[in-house]
Amino acid sequence: MSGRRLVNGVEGAGLATDDRGLQYGDGLFETMLARDGKVRNFDLHMQRLELGCRALGMPMPVSEVIEAECTKALRGLGTAVVKLVLTRGSGPRSYAPPLEPNMTRIISATSTQSQEQEWGKPVTAVICETRLGINPSLAGYKHINRLEQVLGAAELRVQGVDEGLMFATDGRLIAATASNVFLVKEGRVLTPDIRDCGIAGVMRQLVLRAAEDLSVPVAVGDFTLADVQTADEVFVTNAVRGIRCVSEIKDMAQYSIGPVALQLRDHIVATAG
């Protein structure tokens, strides 16, 4: 595994300790899959980043600058994961954001074995005890306040599973620790509404689009543990690992691998640019 890190385009630079990304989690991120120097679905990632910037009242960087920095970071890496962290930059001690922030862009590229051919691979899961707080002001955006996911992911190691389903404090199914989640029930694809909790994943968007292309009926709504228990298939999605089928939720349920998840995967892989 090899990699490269750039801070505002400069390789190997460190971060100022007064960066608001560190002090308050005042920033956003994108985790992207790249092949041969090119980021997949770059435009979708930039669209989400821009929505996040608007919600946090931060200026959106010129996406060509980010693209050029990704290219620089990716040189010679083949298939790689690119993570961009965008923060509101340095500032004095105060929650109040500076009026004219000097934003910080941190781009890390790391070569990976993750291959689209492996998408659909079965994973085991657990129901996380950690719940997700509800907040319409922050829902949907990929901001760097991720302690809930950190606590959720810590549960997976203890349980010896690959992923964990996370529910909101009011009991609604929201996501997996590092993925969006989908259920399949009687041929219908179900996924949580993320109006007040959760992240609007790029792969989630591609799955919804694929379902539309294939005329698979979809419901975006509120689902509970009972819906998870009675689903025919459960799968989790993110931009790096694509679609992963949940084979088992520990001590709770087992699921078939496809056919709907695999059909959606094949369509996404086939139509990828």
Added chain:
Amino acid sequence: MSGRRLVNGVEGAGLATDDRGLQYGDGLFETMLARDGKVRNFDLHMQRLELGCRALGMPMPVSEVIEAECTKALRGLGTAVVKLVLTRGSGPRSYAPPLEPNMTRIISATSTQSQEQEWGKPVTAVICETRLGINPSLAGYKHINRLEQVLGAAELRVQGVDEGLMFATDGRLIAATASNVFLVKEGRVLTPDIRDCGIAGVMRQLVLRAAEDLSVPVAVGDFTLADVQTADEVFVTNAVRGIRCVSEIKDMAQYSIGPVALQLRDHIVATAG
């Protein structure tokens, strides 16, 4: 204004960009007031930090190490604000926390004009539109996932006021953007229960203790906007600025400055070590 920054005891060091404090907000902080090289209520700050470490599954640093680093950072600064950020340190890209983290301690000391004689100073406030999410897993701890406070504080500038009262998504009064909040009603001191939202402030603890010392009746519970509107006094507290009396909530209510808030302030100042 002058200051000093230490990373793991080293002055002027930068932060690695893969620090989990930046990547996920995976850390805690303490903001403390110091005079002549000595941090006030240091033990109370360390007690809260330790509770936070336990909740996040991080090792608590030896408090003598933190104390020595504070002393080093404070040299020659007189009255100063010391901010400690404690993160889970560097790690590979994964929400899952490393089993044996190399924690990062960032200590910044900045000289300040804040004087205890000024405690009790009137401030203006507003009701923030930004709500606070509810999450029992994180409530009480001073973690660095603070985007809600950033959004709340951004509202203050627009409104031209000093502070903002923040409510949970279910409508309960929780705190001000950078302070705990107290109401006084018919001689009773009321403050929000923070079992599932908010931060357990060190000054909040000192106020509750002062009320007990002075036999002022206290209720820790659930309060709403109506309680704020009908209060006789409203005051906000934090470790740096002590007690500040809210003179006015913009377009909503005016309050008297004391007598209860000033009585509590006098007691806290008089009994400070």
